[in-house]
Amino acid sequence: MGETLVIAKGLGREFRDGNAGRISVLRNVDCEIASGARIALVGPSGSGKTTLLHILGGLDRPTAGIVEWPGLGAFETLRPRQIGFVFQSPSLFPALTVAQNVGLPMLLAGENVGDNDVGASLLQSFGLGELGDKLPEELSGGQAQRIAMARALVMGPKLVLADEPTGQLDSRTALRFFDAVFDRLEGTDIALVVATHDEVVANRMATRWTMDHGRLTTGHRPGAAAA
Numbered sequence: 001m002g003e004t005l006v007i008a009k010g011l012g013r014e015f016r017d018g019n020a021g022r023i024s025v026l027r028n029v030d031c032e033i034a035s036g037a038r039i040a041l042v043g044p045s046g047s048g049k050t051t052l053l054h055i056l057g058g059l060d061r062p063t064a065g066i067v068e069w070p071g072l073g074a075f076e077t078l079r080p081r082q083i084g085f086v087f088q089s090p091s092l093f094p095a096l097t098v099a100q101n102v103g104l105p106m107l108l109a110g111e112n113v114g115d116n117d118v119g120a121s122l123l124q125s126f127g128l129g130e131l132g133d134k135l136p137e138e139l140s141g142g143q144a145q146r147i148a149m150a151r152a153l154v155m156g157p158k159l160v161l162a163d164e165p166t167g168q169l170d171s172r173t174a175l176r177f178f179d180a181v182f183d184r185l186e187g188t189d190i191a192l193v194v195a196t197h198d199e200v201v202a203n204r205m206a207t208r209w210t211m212d213h214g215r216l217t218t219g220h221r222p223g224a225a226a227a
């Protein structure tokens, strides 16, 4: 077991609904992410997966329970340096080229982007090396998602939280993409949590978390291919 990066206990998240009532989206969720983890987060639409990822990434606050980042330092420095986040919709900036989108976290962190060799090599290993000069409007949805993953990895974070990063790819292409992602992660301690509806992708991860009506069951899959 690696270093504990994130730990959550008794998480609850309520939202107001349209009728001035409240809906409970997360209920008493306990979970922990260790360095090097490969976790698939599965569950039906609306079960609370995105909400959990946002809280684990410090993008949203729980209404009950606690979340802490013992292995990732101060809250203010979590992103983009410690946590790379892939949003369900890839959210690339339309006026920036693919290469500029991938390099954006470095720019925001005050780093010298220069030729951005890391970004270029990420694009290359994801089979997107030819797209650096393209604008987002010229991409397919699946390409945009993979570029968002490259952007999440460019700072060398300790944790990547990815919300349906292959939702617009067929299972075979998604698996090939994850092979490339695992190759990039080989020899690093980077932890990966992927929300997915794709069983083929989920089975590639060592650990499965299952969300059902806001309740989370965590479990290890001893026979899984990835560590």
Ligand SMILES: Nc1ncnc2c1ncn2[C@@H]1O[C@H](COP(=O)(O)OP(=O)(O)OP(=O)(O)O)[C@@H](O)[C@H]1O
Pocket (backbone or CB within 6 Å): 015, 016, 017, 025, 043, 044, 045, 046, 047, 048, 049, 050, 051, 052, 088
């Ligand atoms: N800001 C919000 N205000 C009110 N309700 C919300 C808000 N965000 C999410 N919800 C509700 O919380 C529930 C869980 O949403 P969430 O996006 O976390 O589910 P999900 O499992 O990621 O779904 P999907 O697989 O379709 O992406 C849904 O019923 C959703 O409508």
